[in-house]
Amino acid sequence: MGIPTEALTKTTRRFERGGxxxxxxxxxxxxxLEADGELIVQRVPExxxxxxxxxxxxxKIPLNTTWHHKSCxxxxxxxxxxxxxxxxxxxxxxxxxxxxxxxxxxxxxxxASATSxxxxxxxxxxxxxxxxxxxxxxxxIHCGTSYGHYKxxxxxxxxxxxxxxQVRDVLAKFGKPLVMPEEIVHYSEYIHAVRxxxxxxxxxxxxxxxxxxxxxxxYYKLVxxxxxxDEEIYGGQRTATVSATIVALGGQVRDYxxxxxxxxxxxxxxxxxxxxxxxxxxxxxxxxxxxxxxxDVVITHDTGCVTTLDKSQFATGAAHGANVGVPVMSDAQxxxxxxxxxxxxxxxxxxxxxxYRALLEKMGIDHEAAWAEFQQDLDDLKAGKKKYLxxxxxx
Amino acid sequence: xxxxxxxxxxxxxxxxxxxxxxxxxxxxxxxYLYGCYECGICVAACPSAxxxxxxxxxxxxxxxxxxxxxxxxxxxxxxxxxSQCFSxxxxxxxxxxxGLITILREVAVNNxxxxxxxxxxxxxxxxxxxMGTGTQVSxxxxxxxxxxxxxxxxxxxxxxxxLWRRALPPETLHTTKTGWQVDDKTLIxxxxxxxxxxxxxxxxxxxxxxxxxxxxxxxxVLEDAGYEI
Numbered sequence: 001m002g003i004p005t006e007a008l009t010k011t012t013r014r015f016e017r018g019g020x021x022x023x024x025x026x027x028x029x030x031x032x033l034e035a036d037g038e039l040i041v042q043r044v045p046e047x048x049x050x051x052x053x054x055x056x057x058x059x060k061i062p063l064n065t066t067w068h069h070k071s072c073x074x075x076x077x078x079x080x081x082x083x084x085x086x087x088x089x090x091x092x093x094x095x096x097x098x099x100x101x102x103x104x105x106x107x108x109x110x111x112a113s114a115t116s117x118x119x120x121x122x123x124x125x126x127x128x129x130x131x132x133x134x135x136x137x138x139x140x141i142h143c144g145t146s147y148g149h150y151k152x153x154x155x156x157x158x159x160x161x162x163x164x165x166q167v168r169d170v171l172a173k174f175g176k177p178l179v180m181p182e183e184i185v186h187y188s189e190y191i192h193a194v195r196x197x198x199x200x201x202x203x204x205x206x207x208x209x210x211x212x213x214x215x216x217x218x219y220y221k222l223v224x225x226x227x228x229x230d231e232e233i234y235g236g237q238r239t240a241t242v243s244a245t246i247v248a249l250g251g252q253v254r255d256y257x258x259x260x261x262x263x264x265x266x267x268x269x270x271x272x273x274x275x276x277x278x279x280x281x282x283x284x285x286x287x288x289x290x291x292x293x294x295x296d297v298v299i300t301h302d303t304g305c306v307t308t309l310d311k312s313q314f315a316t317g318a319a320h321g322a323n324v325g326v327p328v329m330s331d332a333q334x335x336x337x338x339x340x341x342x343x344x345x346x347x348x349x350x351x352x353x354x355x356y357r358a359l360l361e362k363m364g365i366d367h368e369a370a371w372a373e374f375q376q377d378l379d380d381l382k383a384g385k386k387k388y389l390x391x392x393x394x395x
Numbered sequence: 396x397x398x399x400x401x402x403x404x405x406x407x408x409x410x411x412x413x414x415x416x417x418x419x420x421x422x423x424x425x426x427y428l429y430g431c432y433e434c435g436i437c438v439a440a441c442p443s444a445x446x447x448x449x450x451x452x453x454x455x456x457x458x459x460x461x462x463x464x465x466x467x468x469x470x471x472x473x474x475x476x477x478s479q480c481f482s483x484x485x486x487x488x489x490x491x492x493x494g495l496i497t498i499l500r501e502v503a504v505n506n507x508x509x510x511x512x513x514x515x516x517x518x519x520x521x522x523x524x525x526m527g528t529g530t531q532v533s534x535x536x537x538x539x540x541x542x543x544x545x546x547x548x549x550x551x552x553x554x555x556x557x558l559w560r561r562a563l564p565p566e567t568l569h570t571t572k573t574g575w576q577v578d579d580k581t582l583i584x585x586x587x588x589x590x591x592x593x594x595x596x597x598x599x600x601x602x603x604x605x606x607x608x609x610x611x612x613x614x615x616v617l618e619d620a621g622y623e624i
Contacts, residue, residue: 070567072525075574076532079563086565098567100578103529103585111479113515114500115522115601118423120592127584148481160422170591174584217480224484262442262480269478272517274544276478280442314546348563353548374562381561388569389562 017056023225029158030180039178042133049193053226060183061193064094067132071143072104073303080348084336085187087346091339092197101131107149112268119163122153123170130176140185144302147186148218155223188241188301188331189228195248203340204363206251212295213242213253216302217262242301242331249338254293258284265304281312287323296359298328306330313354327356337363344374345394401464411467417502427494431455437483437492447476451483451492458495471510474499507600519605527612529585530574534560583620586613590624
């Protein structure tokens with residue numbers, strides 16, 4: 001089923017790409033800097049898939065030998081998000097590294113507290129990029145904020161020689177070169193690129209699953225030109241990642257009027273001013289979604305968005321009787337479930353707050369049986385039969 | 396003189412000007428401000444404008460006309476309301492009020508403004524976590540007294556934390572105090588970044604106690620690794 005965007009696609013005033021592209025091509029700049037000996041460009045390895053970005057340029061998405069730059073919020077609080085990404089890559093038969101020589105991007109803290117600066121932020125980014133380069137694997141960024149912030153630091157490194165040299169000197173103190181990936185790739189772009197491969201391995205029918213999509217602000221509002229767009233999705237006028245994946249998996253994508261609004265995360269607000277976060281997430285997002293689209297699930301592609309939209313529903317529902325109660329998950333978890341992933345062993349939905357059981361039933365998943373299987377795993381861990389659940393255990 | 400009454404007359408104009416010059420000196424400043432149509436698109440897109448007396452348009456306009464007194468007021472009273480979502484980047488003039496606020500906040504922190512210290516009260520543990528461990532969010536933060544509004548599931552997570560972390564297939568995620576397992580060498584490199592880019596000084600400006608704690612941790616590690624601070 002397509003996305004109902006008649007207003008965008010059936011108007012006589014069609015949105016046409018073409019003409020002058022309003023932004024410079026970062027590829028040209030980083031290639032020139034490399035030629036001048038200023039930095040090393042890590043090339044996208046083959047095989048890769050080319051996808052269209054906002055102004056019609058193409059972006060290479062690597063499939064194999066990827067270095068997964070994890071997200072602190074995903075790994076810490078909703079670990080089924082990260083686990084589902086790794087599970088998908090494994091099931092597709094591609095090689096990857098889950099590194100320990102990686103720090104957070106530290107952008108959540110920076111946008112929350114400003115207790116850092118441009119040089120430090122760029123140095124953190126390029127320390128991680130250099131760590132990936134040393135392995136020969138290409139970085140894939142799990143967090144939308146890391147992805148957006150790293151593109152900001154790319155802008156700064158490209159255009160401000162003083163900053164570039166400062167960061168290069170910092171990295172040199174511990175023997176790392178200044179490396180710029182040819183593309184900065186978000187994991188949802190990877191899933192977008194392989195969505196047909198995922199669909200080919202789909203085992204569950206999602207044709208009755210109604211979704212709404214929350215596009216993550218830092219994915220497509222920060223350094224906008226290399227976010228993915230597709231003429232077939234929203235008439236090419238909104239980013240295509242996530243929505244195109246759901247369409248490929250046969251799910252329904254329903255529209256709602258506040259799609260451009262942020263989730264309410266706020267960076268500092270989610271931690272120390274949560275009244276704002278709860279209010280915004282409920283009043284401007286979840287209630288509007290329910291009223292206008294009545295979805296079975298909200299699908300998004302960023303750490304903060306999943307956390308905010310999921311966790312904010314309890315208090316507003318319990319205390320204020322708000323019209324809430326929609327489960328929230330990432331496109332990775334949704335795609336993994338479509339491919340037959342276990343809802344608890346892989347997608348780890350028990351870390352989420354909003355009730356997801358009705359959704360699982362609609363997906364044809366016996367959640368009681370699945371929970372019993374997971375409980376058996378936990379009993380085995382408690383009994384010392386195994387120390388950890390392994391990839392082999394989860395299927 | 397600005398268009399509005401000076402809310403902070405006790406602060407000398409020269410001091411406010413000095414802070415504004417710091418903002419303008421940031422290399423990113425010219426990229427964030429081009430002009431303003433006063434169209435209000437940034438305000439319409441701004442989540443904080445719906446809940447606070449806050450306007451990204453006023454931020455851009457005050458910066459464009461260099462209204463020193465209003466900018467100082469914004470630096471104290473407004474900037475911490477921003478959600479940093481960058482919805483305001485929709486500006487048809489390619490302004491980034493959110494980017495301007497990033498710089499304004501940085502200058503506020505660098506100069507230890509009281510408003511910055513107040514805004515960051517209760518935030519120290521987060522700064523400690525990210526700077527000290529390399530991952531900002533850790534599983535053991537999920538405690539019911541820290542997130543009572545997230546519902547009973549948080550208590551369940553905190554009670555089952557060790558077991559549930561061991562039930563994660565990725566080998567790097569069996570941690571509770573950090574988001575994932577981070578190498579010692581990686582942490583050393585991160586500490587060097589904080590020290591060599593002036594971040595430790597920024598922390599000292601807003602929270603001396605936190606600076607002392609972080610310094611204790613980091614300097615010992617760095618000295619053991621052969622680095623002089």
